Amino acid sequence: MSHALAAYDPAVDAPAPHHPIYDYDSGPPVERQKFAIWLFLATEIMFFSGLIGAYIVLRSAAANWPDPSERLAVDITAANTFILIMSSWTMVKAVFAAKKGEQGKTARWLLATILIGSAFVGVQVYEYIELYHHGALPHVDIFWSTFYAMTGFHGTHVVVGVIWNIWVLQRVLRGKYTAKNNIGVELAGLYWHFVDLVWVLLFTIVYLF
Amino acid sequence: MSHAHAPTHPARPLGIDPPGTVHTTHEHHELGFLRKYIFSVDHKVIGLQFLFTGLVMLLLGGLMAMAIRWQLAYPWTEMPVLGRLLFPATGGVTTPEGYTMLFTMHGTLMIFFVIIPLLTGTFGNYLIPLMIGAPDMAFPRLNMLGYWFWWPGIACILLSFGAEGGGPAAGWTSYPPLSTIEAAAPGSNWGQNWWLLSLTFVGVSSMMGAVNYVTTIVKMRAPGMTFFRMPLSIWGLMIAALLQLFALPVLTAASFMQLFDRVFDAGFFTPTGTVINNANPETLGNAAGGHPLLWQHLFWFYSHPAVYILVLPAMGFVSDILAVHARKPIFGYKPMVYSISGIAGLGFIVWGHHMFMSGMNPAVGLVFMTATIMIALPSAVKVFNWLGTLWGARIHLTSAMLFAISFVSMFIIGGLSGIWMASTPVDIYIHDTYIVVAHFHYVVFAGSMMAIFAAIYHWFPKMFGRAMSEKLGVIHFVGTFITLNGVFYMMHQLGLAGLMRRTADPYDYATYAHLQPINQFISWCAFALLAWQVFFVVNFFGSMIWGRRVGRNPWNACSLEWEAPSPPGHGNFDKQLAVYHGPYEYGVPDAPKDFVPQTQRAHA
Amino acid sequence: MAALKHFLLRVVVTLLLLAVPVLGVWTFTEADRWGLWFPPIVSSYGASIDKLFYLILWMVTVTFIGTEALLVWFVFRYSKKDPTRAIFTHGNHKLEMIWTAIPAVLLVIVAISQMEAWTTVKMNFPTEGPYTPEKPLMEVYASQFDWRVRYPDAQGNFTGADVIEVPYDITVPEDTKVVLRLKSRDVLHSFFVPTFRLKQDAVPGMDIPVWFEATEPGSYDLICAELCGWGHYKMAGKIHVLPKDEFDAWLAAKRAALYATD
Numbered sequence A: 001m002s003h004a005l006a007a008y009d010p011a012v013d014a015p016a017p018h019h020p021i022y023d024y025d026s027g028p029p030v031e032r033q034k035f036a037i038w039l040f041l042a043t044e045i046m047f048f049s050g051l052i053g054a055y056i057v058l059r060s061a062a063a064n065w066p067d068p069s070e071r072l073a074v075d076i077t078a079a080n081t082f083i084l085i086m087s088s089w090t091m092v093k094a095v096f097a098a099k100k101g102e103q104g105k106t107a108r109w110l111l112a113t114i115l116i117g118s119a120f121v122g123v124q125v126y127e128y129i130e131l132y133h134h135g136a137l138p139h140v141d142i143f144w145s146t147f148y149a150m151t152g153f154h155g156t157h158v159v160v161g162v163i164w165n166i167w168v169l170q171r172v173l174r175g176k177y178t179a180k181n182n183i184g185v186e187l188a189g190l191y192w193h194f195v196d197l198v199w200v201l202l203f204t205i206v207y208l209f
Numbered sequence B: 001m002s003h004a005h006a007p008t009h010p011a012r013p014l015g016i017d018p019p020g021t022v023h024t025t026h027e028h029h030e031l032g033f034l035r036k037y038i039f040s041v042d043h044k045v046i047g048l049q050f051l052f053t054g055l056v057m058l059l060l061g062g063l064m065a066m067a068i069r070w071q072l073a074y075p076w077t078e079m080p081v082l083g084r085l086l087f088p089a090t091g092g093v094t095t096p097e098g099y100t101m102l103f104t105m106h107g108t109l110m111i112f113f114v115i116i117p118l119l120t121g122t123f124g125n126y127l128i129p130l131m132i133g134a135p136d137m138a139f140p141r142l143n144m145l146g147y148w149f150w151w152p153g154i155a156c157i158l159l160s161f162g163a164e165g166g167g168p169a170a171g172w173t174s175y176p177p178l179s180t181i182e183a184a185a186p187g188s189n190w191g192q193n194w195w196l197l198s199l200t201f202v203g204v205s206s207m208m209g210a211v212n213y214v215t216t217i218v219k220m221r222a223p224g225m226t227f228f229r230m231p232l233s234i235w236g237l238m239i240a241a242l243l244q245l246f247a248l249p250v251l252t253a254a255s256f257m258q259l260f261d262r263v264f265d266a267g268f269f270t271p272t273g274t275v276i277n278n279a280n281p282e283t284l285g286n287a288a289g290g291h292p293l294l295w296q297h298l299f300w301f302y303s304h305p306a307v308y309i310l311v312l313p314a315m316g317f318v319s320d321i322l323a324v325h326a327r328k329p330i331f332g333y334k335p336m337v338y339s340i341s342g343i344a345g346l347g348f349i350v351w352g353h354h355m356f357m358s359g360m361n362p363a364v365g366l367v368f369m370t371a372t373i374m375i376a377l378p379s380a381v382k383v384f385n386w387l388g389t390l391w392g393a394r395i396h397l398t399s400a401m402l403f404a405i406s407f408v409s410m411f412i413i414g415g416l417s418g419i420w421m422a423s424t425p426v427d428i429y430i431h432d433t434y435i436v437v438a439h440f441h442y443v444v445f446a447g448s449m450m451a452i453f454a455a456i457y458h459w460f461p462k463m464f465g466r467a468m469s470e471k472l473g474v475i476h477f478v479g480t481f482i483t484l485n486g487v488f489y490m491m492h493q494l495g496l497a498g499l500m501r502r503t504a505d506p507y508d509y510a511t512y513a514h515l516q517p518i519n520q521f522i523s524w525c526a527f528a529l530l531a532w533q534v535f536f537v538v539n540f541f542g543s544m545i546w547g548r549r550v551g552r553n554p555w556n557a558c559s560l561e562w563e564a565p566s567p568p569g570h571g572n573f574d575k576q577l578a579v580y581h582g583p584y585e586y587g588v589p590d591a592p593k594d595f596v597p598q599t600q601r602a603h604a
Numbered sequence C: 001m002a003a004l005k006h007f008l009l010r011v012v013v014t015l016l017l018l019a020v021p022v023l024g025v026w027t028f029t030e031a032d033r034w035g036l037w038f039p040p041i042v043s044s045y046g047a048s049i050d051k052l053f054y055l056i057l058w059m060v061t062v063t064f065i066g067t068e069a070l071l072v073w074f075v076f077r078y079s080k081k082d083p084t085r086a087i088f089t090h091g092n093h094k095l096e097m098i099w100t101a102i103p104a105v106l107l108v109i110v111a112i113s114q115m116e117a118w119t120t121v122k123m124n125f126p127t128e129g130p131y132t133p134e135k136p137l138m139e140v141y142a143s144q145f146d147w148r149v150r151y152p153d154a155q156g157n158f159t160g161a162d163v164i165e166v167p168y169d170i171t172v173p174e175d176t177k178v179v180l181r182l183k184s185r186d187v188l189h190s191f192f193v194p195t196f197r198l199k200q201d202a203v204p205g206m207d208i209p210v211w212f213e214a215t216e217p218g219s220y221d222l223i224c225a226e227l228c229g230w231g232h233y234k235m236a237g238k239i240h241v242l243p244k245d246e247f248d249a250w251l252a253a254k255r256a257a258l259y260a261t262d
Ligand code: HEA
Pocket: B173, B307, B308, B310, B311, B353, B354, B372, B373, B375, B376, B379, B380, B381, B383, B411, B412, B413, B414, B415, B416, B418, B419, B421, B422, B423, B427, B430, B431, B432, B436, B439, B440, B443, B444, B447, B448, C060, C063, C067, C103, C106, C107
């Protein structure tokens, strides 16, 4: 009340009628999208840390923990793991091709990645169905609870990755990317590599140990 | 003095592209109503959407609080007005499980749907681009998604009210097994599932926001706006965003585990050999072999950092508002920045202080105690610097300033009581008593909420081009300040007398029988507090229409948001920006005016 | 006129800010009279906990009054209308050092001073004497919404026909280090005895030892301090402290009653 506000003065306060939009870049020299995707991956890391941490705690607290090899088809999943790692390689190829602006190649490598990814999911679904027929479900015991939580959430991440790749693929086919602008492919790639990496980790602690 | 070494040319030396990296607009195409006000991608509109939704949620949470207060003052009597809405079955009388639902919903609403959205959602969205000189957020569409992902969260939490068997009734902390075994609590039927889903949606929403904020702050600062020239509001918001990025996913994971336990009968949090309602979960087909404390660790690993998410942005706003209305540079800018970061860093290693009595290894408790007590240090630095800012100032007692000052005064109270609880032996007695309730209401309501009021009064002119009424503002402040202390101060005493929180009717205990009059006093202060907010509501809506028209910079402030028109148009700034110094050049001796905006070369 | 209004505003604000520490400290001094203070201590370690509370109370009160006084003074003194400009400073390194170092020392002292009491209550259980964690006096069993106490048979095992089980009422000997094992049948509960300054959550699947030494005969409230469902608020129990001989007599009588029944 006591200190009057500066009053409205059209001369200085009226907005300029037509003005450009001033959009600055304050570095670091990395695209906004890529910067953001790294932040996003950080959250993903924390998410899986939560799951894996819980698994480790529960397992170390448990009186006796069943030997995974007696309950899970480790060999099949090992093969499946190898497949998924291959898909990381095809993804790298896709990104390289995209950087060179070779659209056809990019499309082909992406397609390969998508197929391999789907194969991985397929095998996992098959595994689930088998387990289901053996009555191995989350409510049976803590082993299965953790198993389904961890593999399940990773599985959904792979599905998301596949869908993402399909979306990128159709953009490639519609010629949206050039040698200069191909960030879209790169982002999908980063996410895909992350998902693969997580799997290697999960496979080791859930199936091997 | 930061303004001394302003660069001769603002851009190059700072490794920031020179002004001129400009994307000109394709001439103004008018957007339809939907795109402009509902599904807008403009950070300002989204900010306001968060503001209005958040205030409505605040009203809801406040009404829950009133219902709580009625029960504590006059247990098992018909509750006026609210009773018929909340408990039609019993003719307006609270039921025991109804009471647990009340404080569960109250806590959940207030933390996840009021304070966090108002701080980060509203002001994060509105202020970040304006204060760093950006035309909008880095990802406007993601920003819009962030707001709209909040709605399924709201929908779920409201659904949980109506869920058959009642709403979630395990407290906002939702400790299992109470929260995971349906048989344990009538309320933990679908109510609890909706609650968990709601938190997941809110989490996704906050996560989208946080990614956006950090990217925008790092990548889109105007030429010359170095990190150490950013207003403290931006620092608070950025650090809070980082806290969310790293803490929130853990809560999401934990919520999913609890959902697994509830929906698929998994056993994450169900120990072996329990008997609930004369039935063993295992024989009912639940997995077991889990551990209840696991949830507590995961929950507090998020929720302690979360309490600093509830306060760091508020501290930032208060710092800015103090400087502007005290016409004096913030005292110790860098120590302020370091202490914000320090609080955030320590905040990650103190979650165990909520679990001293939980059966966690007592030796670990000592470690958490030491870390927790040390958090008082950065907080001390902040308090002392605020005092330093006010020393020798030229204080303008605007409503914004009054609320900001009261934040400092109240945060000291809330913080100091934290020391008692941090000390494990004392916490043996006061854990889960009303001292805890007093503590966190002082930091969260008397603290953060007052800061939000201050921020509303301070930035309202920028948001709507009109100022709020100072008269009503002062009245709102006086009444709120008196009543809130009436509500929360006496809770310390109740706590010392040993009164437990979360007790629907404590007066059966010999220990508590004599406490009812105090509770009645508190309750009437609370009702007055609610009633008094009329002055705010009237002022808030009235000023949009009748408020005094103001220009770009009504407060004569230095930071960038005041360079834009009020309210700012599409793209925010209608002129090229270059930043020469920090945001707090008030009362510069040799300058023509008593403030030097960041866009002007300081004298000397 | 405007000047008067401004002065009034300054006074009102100052008084408001001042009222909090003044009334606050006053309520703390009066609280005892109103029965808004700690209940009496009847456990051996209760006093040490209260002592720590008062230690912190002093430190906190000094800080509280100090900071609030400065705040109030600055707000009053520097809100008067004054055309000149504020003192122009961006801070002072030496000051920052001082007001970081002093609280740091204080806080370290606080932290260290807490350790002993905590270890006494929660970590150092009686090793000799009639009752130890291995050989507890009783087992307290919490469940929605009652407390059950089990006294072992002569051999000290908690199962079998000779185990005495009592609902709600816990009877213990005076001036004896009593150890009990705390269990929960269903959800979380908390074993809270205000007059003992004792609290410990009962966790299903865990078996947590708790000890205390009651110093006054009498009956005291046992309160469940962890939300355990709709009946949480009325999950009350009683602890009856008897002189040693009376306690032995009581236990003997219970045993006798046990055999009388069959
Ligand atoms: C905005 C939210 C917020 C903030 C900022 C804080 C700040 C702090 N909190 Fe609080 N806390 C909560 C929100 C918050 N808390 C909530 C919601 C709960 C309850 C959750 C539930 O169970 O439902 C809780 C519970 C809680 C507990 C658990 C109590 C129990 O359940 O038994 C503890 C224990 O250590 C604690 C400690 C602290 C400490 C040490 C600080 C410190 O950060 C405070 C530091 C500040 C100061 C110390 C004051 C300023 C400093 C000075 C004036 C300098 C001089 C001071 C000294 C030398 C001492 N808090």
